[in-house]
Amino acid sequence: MLTVGIVDDNPLDLDKLELIVGKVATVELQLKANNAEEVYAFIQETPVDLLITDIEMPGMSGYQLADFIHLNNMNTSVIFVTAKSGYAVHAFELNVHDYILKPYNQERLVQSIERFTDKKEAGKITGRLFIRSGGDLVIIPKDEIIFLERTGRTTTIHTTKDVFESYQSLGELEGDIRESMFIRSHRSFLINLQYVKRFTEYSKKSFEVVFEGTSQKALVTKEKLKYLQENYF
Template sequence: MIKVGLVDDQVYDLEKLQLILGKQEDVEIVFATTKSEEAYELLKKDEIDLLVSDIEMPSLSGYELADFINTYGLDVKVIFVTGYSAYAVHAFELDVLDYILKPYSKERLIKGIGRFEQKQTEVTSSEKLMLKQQSEIHMINKKDIVFIERTGRSTTIVTLAQELETYQSLVQLEKQLNKQYFIRSHKGFIINVQYIKNFTIYSKHSYLVHFQQTNKTAMITKANLETYQQQFY
C-alpha cells in the first residue's frame, strides 16, 4: 500500500487528485490539503511514502516542500503536478520522481504512481542497504543483517560482523528490506527471520527473540509472533 499526501491550493485540482487516486486499490490517501504550510507540518510526521504537489502555491511552494524532504533525509518521493513547464529542469535537480503538466489524464497520473512502485521494487530487490550517517554513507549486505533496533533518536543495525548506528527511522529502513525475510516484530525492532533460533517469554504480551549468530536479543509481540508462525510455518 502506497501512503500518499496531496497538496494543491486549487480546490478543483485537489479534488481531481483525490478522485483518481482514491479509486486505486494500492493507494491510501493520508492527507489532502489546499494549504502548503499544513502539508509541511504533516510531512514532519513521516507517515507518507509519496507527496503529490503543485508547485506555485501561497506561503510555501512545492519546491520548498521538496527541498525540505531532501534536506532532512525524509524517505518520501515527490511528484509535481503543475500548469507550468518551465520548472521541469530545476524539479529534477531535487530528485523529483515525476513532473506532470496540467491538464492531465487519469492514465498519466497513474503512470506516475507506477514509477513509484517500480522504484520501490528496485530498492527492495537490491542486495545492498544504503545506511546514512551524519558524515558517511555505508553500503551493507542485507543478508548479513540479524536485527535492527530503535532506541531514542538513533537506530542500531546488528549484522554478522558489526554494529552500525544511523539516524534513519525503522520506517525508512523497513521500506528497503524484503518482507520475505524481514518483519517488524515490535515497535522498536525489525528482525531477520533467517537467523531466529528460539523465543522465550518476556512478558504477558511479548517474547525475547534469540538468534543463531549473536547473543544479543530482540523483542517480538505476541500478536506478531502469531503472524510470523502463520506466515512462515
C-alpha cells in the same frame, strides 16, 4: 500499501487528484491539503511514501516543500503536478519522481504512481554478499553497500558500517550482487542508487556522485546519468 499525500490550492484540481488517487488499489490517501504549510507540519510527524503537489501556491510553494524533503533526507518522493514548465530543471536537482504538466489525464498520473510503486518494490534489496578479503571470507548485507570502486587490482566496498578491500574484480562482484538498484555508473564504479544524494559536474564527460552515509564519492558518465534520469529518477 503505498501512503500518499496530495496538495493543491485549487479546489477543483485537489478534488481531481483525490479522485484519481482513490482509483489506485495499492494506495492509501493519508493527507489532503490546500496549502503546503499543513503538509510541512504533517510529514514531520507522519512521513508519506509519495507526495503529489502543485508548485505555485500562496505562502510556501510546492518547490519549497520538496526542497525541505530533500534537504532533510526524508523517505518521501515527490510528483509535481503544475501548469508551469519552468521548474523542470530544478525539479531534477531535488530528485523528484515525476513532473506532470496541467492539464493532464487520469492515465498519465496513474502510470506515474504505478511506476513509483514498481520502483519501490524493485528497490527492496535482500541477501548478502560474500567477499574474499585477505585470508577471510567476509559477509556483507547487500542493503548496507553504498558503492564499490575498482582501483588497480583492488576493489573497495564502501558500506554504511565499514570499508572492505578484495582482489575480486568489479565484474565478478557485480554478478554476485544482481540487484536492480546497483548500477555500473562508470567502468570503475558500481553504485547503490538508494544512497545517492546528488550528482555534481566533474568534467565534460562525467559527474561526481555524492552519497548519504559516506563522504567518499564515485563517478558516473554523462551517458549513464542520462539513462538514470530516464529510468530511475
